[in-house]
Amino acid sequence: MPAITVDNLTKSFGQTLALDDLSFRVKEGEVFGFLGPNGAGKSTTINIVLDFARPTDGSVSVLGMDAQRNSRDIRQRTGVLPEGVKTYDRLTARQHLEFAINSKNANDEPEALLERVGLEDAIDRKAGGFSKGMSQRLMLAMALVGKPDLLILDEPSTGLDPNGAREMRDLVREENERGATVFFSSHIMEQVEEVCDRVGILRDGEMVAVDSVEGLRDSVSGGTSLRVTVDRIDDAALQAVRSLQDVTRATVKGEDPPTIVASVNGSKTAVLSTLEDHGIEIQDFQTTESSLEDVFRSYTTGTRPEVHAQ
Numbered sequence: 001m002p003a004i005t006v007d008n009l010t011k012s013f014g015q016t017l018a019l020d021d022l023s024f025r026v027k028e029g030e031v032f033g034f035l036g037p038n039g040a041g042k043s044t045t046i047n048i049v050l051d052f053a054r055p056t057d058g059s060v061s062v063l064g065m066d067a068q069r070n071s072r073d074i075r076q077r078t079g080v081l082p083e084g085v086k087t088y089d090r091l092t093a094r095q096h097l098e099f100a101i102n103s104k105n106a107n108d109e110p111e112a113l114l115e116r117v118g119l120e121d122a123i124d125r126k127a128g129g130f131s132k133g134m135s136q137r138l139m140l141a142m143a144l145v146g147k148p149d150l151l152i153l154d155e156p157s158t159g160l161d162p163n164g165a166r167e168m169r170d171l172v173r174e175e176n177e178r179g180a181t182v183f184f185s186s187h188i189m190e191q192v193e194e195v196c197d198r199v200g201i202l203r204d205g206e207m208v209a210v211d212s213v214e215g216l217r218d219s220v221s222g223g224t225s226l227r228v229t230v231d232r233i234d235d236a237a238l239q240a241v242r243s244l245q246d247v248t249r250a251t252v253k254g255e256d257p258p259t260i261v262a263s264v265n266g267s268k269t270a271v272l273s274t275l276e277d278h279g280i281e282i283q284d285f286q287t288t289e290s291s292l293e294d295v296f297r298s299y300t301t302g303t304r305p306e307v308h309a310q
């Protein structure tokens with residue numbers, strides 16, 4: 001049973017079509033990164049999953065239950081970090097957690113939870129004096145209450161410094177190892193790379209790709225750039241490289257010594273052996289993965305790519 005099933009979901013706000021017949025699944029036990037540029041519809045989707053907003057059409061089921069009819073039961077088993085941190089100025093960190101623990105009938109210790117998010121020293125301070133990152137950490141600690149089966153985190157790294165962002169990734173991993181399914185949104189591809197089993201890319205309310213980060217990289221043409229420094233190059237050798245099945249492009253940069261820059265989707269050794277077969281001596285070579293920025297850009301700007309889904 002998937003942890004989240006979104007079927008043909010549509011949401012309009014007046015003339016704005018925020019979600020357009022959106023369908024996808026989040027498998028039980030996986031970390032699923034929900035990516036998209038500003039305004040793509042990530043928060044709208046999450047709000048419908050949590051029944052904070054109602055769909056115009058379509059349906060959502062969470063942990064096998066209908067998102068609208070069983071929202072109370074779903075929330076008991078789900079930890080949520082909503083978009084836009086809202087803490088209560090007059091309550092301390094401890095009081096925030098006591099509130100969350102009571103409402104979930106859980107038996108967690110506030111100290112232990114705050115320690116996990118690096119906020120133990122501020123346990124008896126009022127949240128009104130917290131920085132953005134501290135508030136975000138507190139909200140995250142609240143999401144962890146009751147060992148939820150599903151964690152839904154909307155832009156969890158907002159307001160966190162690089163250390164905080166790394167700790168956030170560690171927490172996601174720990175929770176996943178405990179058995180929780182994690183669904184989190186981000187508009188920064190790099191943030192999802194280390195922790196996500198799969199990534200879904202949303203654009204204008206439609207899913208344009210669902211795959212592993214590796215798979216997404218491979219799907220973008222010229223996924224890897226190979227640079228080969230050689231003693232010399234001739235037309236025949238260059239044409240032979242260009243005609244290889246896995247090579248989408250090959251150019252020569254520099255003269256002394258020349259460097260061949262090739263976009264390769266598969267085997268890189270074929271490029272090297274083809275050059276050697278033409279009597280060309282390889283002095284050095286290196287490969288560069290296309291950056292995740294490139295992948296994200298290729299799916300979210302310009303003309304729409306073919307849907308690449310698993």
Ligand SMILES: Nc1ncnc2c1ncn2[C@@H]1O[C@H](COP(=O)(O)OP(=O)(O)OP(=O)(O)O)[C@@H](O)[C@H]1O
Pocket residue numbers: 013016017018036037038039040041042043044045187
């Ligand atoms: N309450 C609302 N009223 C009107 N339009 C809305 C409302 N909520 C969202 N929208 C519109 O729906 C679209 C999707 O917005 P949404 O907040 O879901 O995007 P997002 O992917 O979460 O963006 P961001 O990364 O900026 O948070 C946008 O065009 C937005 O203006």
